[in-house]
Amino acid sequence: MRSPFAPIVKLKKESLEEAQRALAQIVQAITHLQNQITQTKHALRELSMPQVGVGLQFRELLLYRGQLQSMLKIQTQQLVAKEHEKNLAQQHLNSVMVEFEKFQYLQTSQEQAHLKALKKRDALHLDEVAIMGYNLQRES
Known part of the structure; x- marks a missing residue:
């Protein structure tokens, strides 16, 4: 028997998988940003x-250092924004998961x-067959 909830469960599962993919993409972007920040910090330390x-040359070096520092600041701001986006995506995933599990x-x-209803019906049918068999045996 196909449940009337089957299409809803299928849709909820698809939205759950989509939310999981979105969260995975955000986590991947966060990892990429963290790597960029590490590289920028390393470049600043090596300077x-x-x-x-x-x-x-001294002015060019100061300018380059300033560019690295501003790039680090921008990357850090992007990381904070992505972390916030990750939290929102995690909350969305949790709510979608609850909906999926509910349905x-x-x-x-x-x-x-x-x-359970089928088993009960089958048991009744078996009882009827047993009674009919008993009655036939008694009549003979």
């Missing part, structure tokens, strides 16, 4: 100021009730 040299439970409950 050394010249002790002697032309003033123009799956309803479907399972209905299927179990149907099986």
